[in-house]
Amino acid sequence: MKMMSKKMPVVVQIILIALVVFIMDFIFTSQSNISILVGLLFWAGVGQGLIAMSAAADLAQGKWIKSIKPYMQEYYPLLAMFPIIFIIFSIHAPAYRWSWEPGTWLNLPFFIIRNTIAYLLPFIVAHFYVMASRKSSNKTQLAAVLYIVSFVVCQSFMAYDQVMSFEYPWINTLFGAFFFIEAMYAGIAFSIFLTGLLSWKDSSGFKSSFQDFTLMLMGFALMWAGLFYSQYLVIWYGNIPEEVSYIATRMEDPMIEKMGIFTLLTLFLIPFLLLVSRKIKSTVPVVFGIAFLVLAGLVVERLIYLIPVGDLSVMGVIMPLVLMGIPFLALLRSQYSSTNGKN
Amino acid sequence: MGEDTRMNLEPYFQQVETDVLGAMSKPRMFYWIALAISALAFAGGLTLWGYQIFKGMGVAGITHPVGWGVYITNLVFWVGIAHSGTLISAVLFLFRAQFRSAYNRIAEAMTVIAVMTAGLYPLIHLGRVWRAYFLFPYPNQRLVWANFRSPLVWDVFAVSTYLTISMIFFYVGMIPDFAAARRHFTGIRQKIYNGLSLGWQGTTDQWRHYNRLYMFLAAFATPLVVSVHSVVSWDFAMSIVPGWHSTIFAPYFVAGAIFSGIAMVITLTIPMRKILKLESYITVDHYEKIAKVLLVTAMIVSFSYIIELLLALYSGNIFEISIFKYRMLGHYRYFYWLMIFCNVLLPLTLFIKKARRNLVYLFILSLFVNIGMWLERFIIIVTSLAHEYNPYSWGTYTPRPVEIGISIGSFGMFFTFFLIFSKTLPVLSISEIKEQKEHLEQKEKGENQ
Numbered sequence: 001m002k003m004m005s006k007k008m009p010v011v012v013q014i015i016l017i018a019l020v021v022f023i024m025d026f027i028f029t030s031q032s033n034i035s036i037l038v039g040l041l042f043w044a045g046v047g048q049g050l051i052a053m054s055a056a057a058d059l060a061q062g063k064w065i066k067s068i069k070p071y072m073q074e075y076y077p078l079l080a081m082f083p084i085i086f087i088i089f090s091i092h093a094p095a096y097r098w099s100w101e102p103g104t105w106l107n108l109p110f111f112i113i114r115n116t117i118a119y120l121l122p123f124i125v126a127h128f129y130v131m132a133s134r135k136s137s138n139k140t141q142l143a144a145v146l147y148i149v150s151f152v153v154c155q156s157f158m159a160y161d162q163v164m165s166f167e168y169p170w171i172n173t174l175f176g177a178f179f180f181i182e183a184m185y186a187g188i189a190f191s192i193f194l195t196g197l198l199s200w201k202d203s204s205g206f207k208s209s210f211q212d213f214t215l216m217l218m219g220f221a222l223m224w225a226g227l228f229y230s231q232y233l234v235i236w237y238g239n240i241p242e243e244v245s246y247i248a249t250r251m252e253d254p255m256i257e258k259m260g261i262f263t264l265l266t267l268f269l270i271p272f273l274l275l276v277s278r279k280i281k282s283t284v285p286v287v288f289g290i291a292f293l294v295l296a297g298l299v300v301e302r303l304i305y306l307i308p309v310g311d312l313s314v315m316g317v318i319m320p321l322v323l324m325g326i327p328f329l330a331l332l333r334s335q336y337s338s339t340n341g342k343n
Numbered sequence: 344m345g346e347d348t349r350m351n352l353e354p355y356f357q358q359v360e361t362d363v364l365g366a367m368s369k370p371r372m373f374y375w376i377a378l379a380i381s382a383l384a385f386a387g388g389l390t391l392w393g394y395q396i397f398k399g400m401g402v403a404g405i406t407h408p409v410g411w412g413v414y415i416t417n418l419v420f421w422v423g424i425a426h427s428g429t430l431i432s433a434v435l436f437l438f439r440a441q442f443r444s445a446y447n448r449i450a451e452a453m454t455v456i457a458v459m460t461a462g463l464y465p466l467i468h469l470g471r472v473w474r475a476y477f478l479f480p481y482p483n484q485r486l487v488w489a490n491f492r493s494p495l496v497w498d499v500f501a502v503s504t505y506l507t508i509s510m511i512f513f514y515v516g517m518i519p520d521f522a523a524a525r526r527h528f529t530g531i532r533q534k535i536y537n538g539l540s541l542g543w544q545g546t547t548d549q550w551r552h553y554n555r556l557y558m559f560l561a562a563f564a565t566p567l568v569v570s571v572h573s574v575v576s577w578d579f580a581m582s583i584v585p586g587w588h589s590t591i592f593a594p595y596f597v598a599g600a601i602f603s604g605i606a607m608v609i610t611l612t613i614p615m616r617k618i619l620k621l622e623s624y625i626t627v628d629h630y631e632k633i634a635k636v637l638l639v640t641a642m643i644v645s646f647s648y649i650i651e652l653l654l655a656l657y658s659g660n661i662f663e664i665s666i667f668k669y670r671m672l673g674h675y676r677y678f679y680w681l682m683i684f685c686n687v688l689l690p691l692t693l694f695i696k697k698a699r700r701n702l703v704y705l706f707i708l709s710l711f712v713n714i715g716m717w718l719e720r721f722i723i724i725v726t727s728l729a730h731e732y733n734p735y736s737w738g739t740y741t742p743r744p745v746e747i748g749i750s751i752g753s754f755g756m757f758f759t760f761f762l763i764f765s766k767t768l769p770v771l772s773i774s775e776i777k778e779q780k781e782h783l784e785q786k787e788k789g790e791n792q
Contacts, residue, residue: 059635060438105657145694152646160654171658173591173650226569230593234580238588 035316049187079123155180266297381758388752409740421461427604428454595647602640606712641690685715
């Protein structure tokens with residue numbers, strides 16, 4: 001992994017991973033199998049969320065993130081991976097039931113074009129934003145705003161178009177906002193690893209950022225719970241059969257029910273309750289564990305969305321999830337190795 | 344903190360106290376005129392409410408099919424205004440945003456007054472106000488309990504909790520300033536501020552306890568900001584009325600509330616800083632920062648408008664499509680487009696730095712946002728009820744003079760209390776301004792060394 005990140009340019013890494021994902025997808029899954037979407041939704045959330053956090057900090061002129069921001073911005077080239085993976089996923093697009101009776105909005109060619117553009121957009125804007133930010137140009141703030149807009153657009157497409165449309169005509173107006181908040185949550189969880197590892201080597205620059213990220217993690221746990229409850233309560237209380245069926249289908253399946261409890265624990269209760277303690281907030285290994293649980297919870301939540309609506313296979317889910325994670329972990333490792341210890 | 348720095352800053356500290364507490368000195372004619380107009384409007388509103396109680400709800404325009412009209416619009420509007428107080432104070436405190444010190448006291452006062460104003464509307468709307476106790480859970484032998492499944496009862500809990508915490512937060516933040524006021528004033532005022540300062544001496548122990556409590560209250564108040572307006576949004580979203588039953592309503596209402604609250608803070612502070620001569624404490628830089636927050640919230644509100652409309656079209660649900668068409672092209676179309684202009688288009692001008700730093704422009708824009716946000720609530724409430732499922736029961740609603748008069752009266756109440764606040768309590772947090780100056784000096788000293 002270390003060798004990969006040091007010697008191989010990101011473009012080559014991405015092409016290689018896309019190729020392996022494509023081959024694995026071809027070997028392990030059928031056309032109706034949508035497993036690859038789990039990894040795509042998850043890692044696109046992490047990558048875009050990382051840059052979104054950096055852009056939000058630039059807009060708010062947040063000083064607490066200053067030391068870690070350049071490291072977060074190094075992940076932006078990886079966003080180029082997602083339009084390619086989405087094109088691979090489009091092989092499975094006939095799994096959407098609406099594709100059998102295409103309409104003006106929901107038809108396969110248009111669906112593939114608009115979503116590819118949606119994935120491409122944050123990458124292109126992130127490039128200009130990161131360049132401006134590195135030069136401390138006076139256009140940084142404008143570029144940050146544009147990145148946030150492209151991020152919101154892309155995450156909304158992921159939510160409404162790629163996930164919600166599996167159950168057309170079921171709608172949930174909060175789904176898009178829920179997705180981009182979750183992406184930022186994932187970005188924060190990943191930043192915890194980044195900041196924590198760097199603070200081990202150089203405690204002077206990163207320790208306070210680490211503590212601020214743990215606070216952000218706690219805040220987002222609460223926000224996640226608020227947004228989750230806002231959806232659940234309105235649908236459940238409204239009690240309209242065609243709406244409630246979405247929740248009922250998932251609650252009737254014992255396995256999905258357990259997965260639901262897992263997400264509630266990992267995305268809200270565990271991070272919120274544990275991070276109340278000041279001692280835990282500054283204990284790096286425990287916070288690492290919490291951040292890992294948050295990321296695991298987000299993967300499981302994506303499974304909850306997709307299990308009732310399409311074919312999924314264990315290998316089909318795990319392989320792309322691991323493969324797409326490799327460049328992230330490789331970069332994390334190279335950042336850790338290249339930081340000079342000041343302790 | 345070095346003693347040297349503190350000694351050097353002593354003249355500045357004296358100046359802050361003189362400026363802020365000086366603003367509480369004998370009012371000028373302009374103040375009395377403003378107070379008289381507000382009090383008159385308030386008294387007029389109370390009289391009209393009395394008239395409505397005496398004559399019955401028939402004097403208001405609300406009837407079938409629009410049973411919720413201007414009164415509920417005003418309730419949501421005022422609860423929304425109340426939001427930014429806690430946002431500016433608590434949330435910005437937690438985020439260590441230094442520009443909060445220019446607005447926090449004014450925003451907190453605005454919160455308390457706006458919640459009290461909002462609290463009147465369920466009573467006004469109720470008609471038979473003496474039945475208000477039905478909303479509260481009270482021990483009784485007749486087993487007539489409040490309907491806990493009703494979001495209106497949740498409202499009572501949410502708003503009363505919010506009011507309680509906001510008042511405590513407001514009061515606790517003022518304790519060190521009351522001690523300063525105690526030194527500044529004489530006679531009866533000194534006695535009152537002495538009592539209110541709870542024996543504050545500014546010892547290290549007191550500051551430690553104070554900071555801990557303030558942090559706790561800020562952390563406690565932040566989720567409350569979200570919960571209160573979420574509950575208000577559920578008054579609508581829990582029903583299955585087209586245009587209301589939407590999961591996005593809670594965050595959309597919260598963002599809208601913060602948006603309108605910040606606009607109201609700008610509306611109040613721009614003339615106030617001039618009248619009370621506080622220009623050196625509430626600077627153009629402060630306005631630029633708050634204008635950015637206004638822009639962000641405007642974009643969240645715009646996102647919600649777009650998503651609601653697009654998903655109605657996407658779903659193919661004829662009732663949802665019909666209600667959005669009605670909003671855009673029906674009886675209330677001018678209000679709808681004015682709302683879009685005020686809440687979506689006009690705030691986009693804040694991308695221009697010059698606009699953010701022009702206080703006259705900001706003041707006018709904030710007035711438009713207030714109008715736009717009031718209209719937003721009116722459109723949500725009235726159009727959905729006027730154009731529900733069955734075309735046979737469609738209708739229109741026009742507010743009657745009594746409703747308009749009571750609404751003006753509520754603005755009168757708000758401004759009356761606010762004007763009284765500006766002359767009786769410190770409008771800026773003296774202790775925080777001093778603390779910030781100390782930090783700044785320390786930082787500069789550190790950089791020089």
